[in-house]
Structures are given as structure tokens and as C-alpha cells.
Amino acid sequence: MTDYVIAIDGGGTSCRAAVADRAGRVVGRGMRGAANIFSRSDAISESIVAASLAALEQAAIDVSRISGIPAFLGLAGLNVGMRQEQLAAELPFSDTRFAHDGIIALQGALGDGDGVIAILGTGSAYVARAAGEVRSAGGWGFAVGDQASGAVIGRMLLQQTLLARDGIRPMTPLASAVMTRFGDEQQAVVEFTQSAKPADYGSFAPMIFTFDAKGDPMAAGIIAEAVGDITETLDAMVFEGCERLCLLGGLAEKYGERLAPRHRAILRAPLGDPLSGAVQLALRAFLPAAAVAPDGMERR
Numbered sequence: 001m002t003d004y005v006i007a008i009d010g011g012g013t014s015c016r017a018a019v020a021d022r023a024g025r026v027v028g029r030g031m032r033g034a035a036n037i038f039s040r041s042d043a044i045s046e047s048i049v050a051a052s053l054a055a056l057e058q059a060a061i062d063v064s065r066i067s068g069i070p071a072f073l074g075l076a077g078l079n080v081g082m083r084q085e086q087l088a089a090e091l092p093f094s095d096t097r098f099a100h101d102g103i104i105a106l107q108g109a110l111g112d113g114d115g116v117i118a119i120l121g122t123g124s125a126y127v128a129r130a131a132g133e134v135r136s137a138g139g140w141g142f143a144v145g146d147q148a149s150g151a152v153i154g155r156m157l158l159q160q161t162l163l164a165r166d167g168i169r170p171m172t173p174l175a176s177a178v179m180t181r182f183g184d185e186q187q188a189v190v191e192f193t194q195s196a197k198p199a200d201y202g203s204f205a206p207m208i209f210t211f212d213a214k215g216d217p218m219a220a221g222i223i224a225e226a227v228g229d230i231t232e233t234l235d236a237m238v239f240e241g242c243e244r245l246c247l248l249g250g251l252a253e254k255y256g257e258r259l260a261p262r263h264r265a266i267l268r269a270p271l272g273d274p275l276s277g278a279v280q281l282a283l284r285a286f287l288p289a290a291a292v293a294p295d296g297m298e299r300r
Contacts, residue, residue, distance in 0.1 A: 030054025108277025
């Protein structure tokens, strides 16, 4: 019988781990590189193991015990494909359970309550829960989805900048700033895209909001399209009687102030983050008798 569980929040930018004991207390945390399921499986497992070992070290638990501890993994992109078995075989845990990152984010933000979450970071996804029924939307990845995400608006910025550089669209201060970053060489932009990952595109997102505050029309257009995508999806996800909408991710605050009034009216602060949700689900999966606070959050 195990005395501990490991919980993982693996996203496109970083992988976070927590170790919790039988009383539900988080006793150690660790963080390493990205753990998106679309990455190479060996890179994912390396990040997961490294973050887990760091959490064990912080908890003053012998790292050699990792093979005797079960783990619950919430990973970005896990709603696409069937790579769980391959990944589980590469990991050292005594038992490995999986969920996509939207599920752990939902649990962290809402506990066991009803409501809707929107994850707006490097990628994007939406999850709703009503009367025990869970529904997801988005999260299909950078190539065909992730509207309004940092990666997608970053890519839009590069597209618009090249159009401006070609004289098709107006050259705004934002476009000029992007070209300066690439030495004013269009080819350098194209070369960047040949190996860029979603997080690389997402690194341009802060520029868009910074220049929007200065009245840049290119920035305003990109944000307007992104907010339109968010609004359309929320209209489809927010159910009748919904009283709680939580925005999560690095762009949550930026988009929160731009939501339609009907969505701002139910906007609430999340109870906890996705890692806290993964901890809750790990405790339920592996230590069902563990002490859990009445609000559904783990004791600390």
C-alpha cells in the first residue's frame, strides 16, 4: 500500500508535479520542461520523471521510491490519439492513470461543482460540467484548433507582419517591432516557422497586447478575432443556469476584461489551479480513503 501519490500537470510550456501524502497534504513540488502529448514520447517522459523527482526531493522522500508510487497525469493533447500505453510503459510509476489537461483544470477550478472553464494559454480548450455531465470543446492542437491561444495569435501576428512587409497590409508599429526582432529579414521569419513549436509562436503574444494598449490597429484586429472565437465558443458551452465561468492560463486575465457582458457576469476566480485538480483526482484514484477537505480541495 502506497503512502504517497504523484500528480502531474503537463502542458505545452511546462510540466509540474506534486507529491501528496495519505492525509491529502502536498508535501513536495517540482517543475521541468513541456509535456504535451504531441511531443516525442521520450521528451514527455523525461519531463514527467524530472519534475516528479524534483517533487520527491523537495518532500525529502528517497527518489528511489518513485517506482513504488502511483501517478495521475493530466496532459495537454491527450484527447487526441492513443499514446497513453506507450507513455505509461516508459514511466517508472507503480500505476499510471491519464486524463487530458482540461479535466484536471476543471477539477482544480470548480472542485466538484458545476460550471465552465476556458483554458487560454499556449493552447486553448473548454470544459463544462452540469449535473455530473462533462462536455469538452477545442483542445485539438495548434495545427487545426487552439483558437485564441497564445500560439495561434502569435502565428497570426507573423502572418500579418509578412503581409505588411509585402505592402499588402499597413505597416504598423507592431509589425515593425516584429521585423526588427528578425533583423528586418522576411526569410528569417520563414526560417523561424520551419522549426517553431507552439510555445515559440506563443512568445509573441505579449507583444500583441502591449501594442494594443498603444492603439496599434494590427494588434486590435488580432485580438478582436480571438475574442470573437472565445465568445462563440462560450455561447456554445455556457449552459442555462450556469453561475460560474473560470478562465485559466497565461492569457486569462487579458481576455477576461474583454469578454462579452453576459460572460463577465458569471466570471469567477478559480478555486485552485490544474495541479491542485490533478492532486484531487490522484487521491481519489489511488487513496480513496485520504482526507479531502469539504470543498473538494486537498488539505495542505
